[in-house]
Amino acid sequence: MISGAQPGNSVLGNGAWIYSRPEFDQVPPSRLWTIKLLNEVIEHKDGYTIGHCQRVRHYAQILGEVLGLESERLGNLLIAGTFHDIGKVGVLARILNKRGPLDHLEWQIIYAHPMLGRELWEGTVPKLSAMARIIHQHHERWDGQGYPQGLAGDQIRPEARILSVVDAYDAMMTDRPYRRALSAGKALRELQDGIGSQFDPEATQVFIELVEGKQLRAA
Numbered sequence: 662m663i664s665g666a667q668p669g670n671s672v673l674g675n676g677a678w679i680y681s682r683p684e685f686d687q688v689p690p691s692r693l694w695t696i697k698l699l700n701e702v703i704e705h706k707d708g709y710t711i712g713h714c715q716r717v718r719h720y721a722q723i724l725g726e727v728l729g730l731e732s733e734r735l736g737n738l739l740i741a742g743t744f745h746d747i748g749k750v751g752v753l754a755r756i757l758n759k760r761g762p763l764d765h766l767e768w769q770i771i772y773a774h775p776m777l778g779r780e781l782w783e784g785t786v787p788k789l790s791a792m793a794r795i796i797h798q799h800h801e802r803w804d805g806q807g808y809p810q811g812l813a814g815d816q817i818r819p820e821a822r823i824l825s826v827v828d829a830y831d832a833m834m835t836d837r838p839y840r841r842a843l844s845a846g847k848a849l850r851e852l853q854d855g856i857g858s859q860f861d862p863e864a865t866q867v868f869i870e871l872v873e874g875k876q877l878r879a880a
């Protein structure tokens with residue numbers, strides 16, 4: 662079993678084990694309750710988020726370990742992976758679930774969710790500031806064309822670069838209101854095409870090899 666992997670009958674379990682992570686030991690119960698509530702609000706608004714966050718965390722854990730991420734960063738990644746879209750609490754459900762293309766204003770609202778997520782996280786659990794920065798950076802791109810800051814390459818934290826790859830893969834593999842899920846082959850080709858532009862080359866190449874080697878059991 663991968664170190665720190667969740668117990669339970671399934672690969673993903675119910676996800677509640679994340680709140681037992683040692684990083685949360687110093688967090689007052691009322692604060693922990695608040696971030697649980699925020700995540701539940703997002704799950705209610707955007708049903709896709711429920712399984713998505715657990716799968717993202719699972720993929721990120723495996724990829725992070727294979728890439729040799731040190732334990733502190735791996736813990737940061739697990740928690741940030743779980744809460745990366747917490748800023749969507751500020752996005753209207755009708756935008757999150759819109760079937761057609763988003764208009765300019767709707768995109769501006771979507772673009773704001775990493776910053777809002779960072780602010781919510783810092784305001785609620787300020788001692789866990791490393792996760793706030795990962796949440797803030799999870800839509801940055803390797804080539805600097807991402808959002809909200811336009812960071813590039815190793816300006817982006819390694820945990821956020823890993824999160825970007827696994828988040829995109831799971832999003833492509835899932836039915837969304839505006840499109841059907843892609844096949845695994847097509848999703849992998851999209852990742853391959855994004856190497857060096859959207860995605861960190863090393864993290865992406867290793868992830869593709871893990872998927873092709875069937876080492877991601879929840880896929």
Ligand SMILES: [Fe+2]
Pocket residue numbers: 745746774799800
């Ligand atoms: Fe996001």
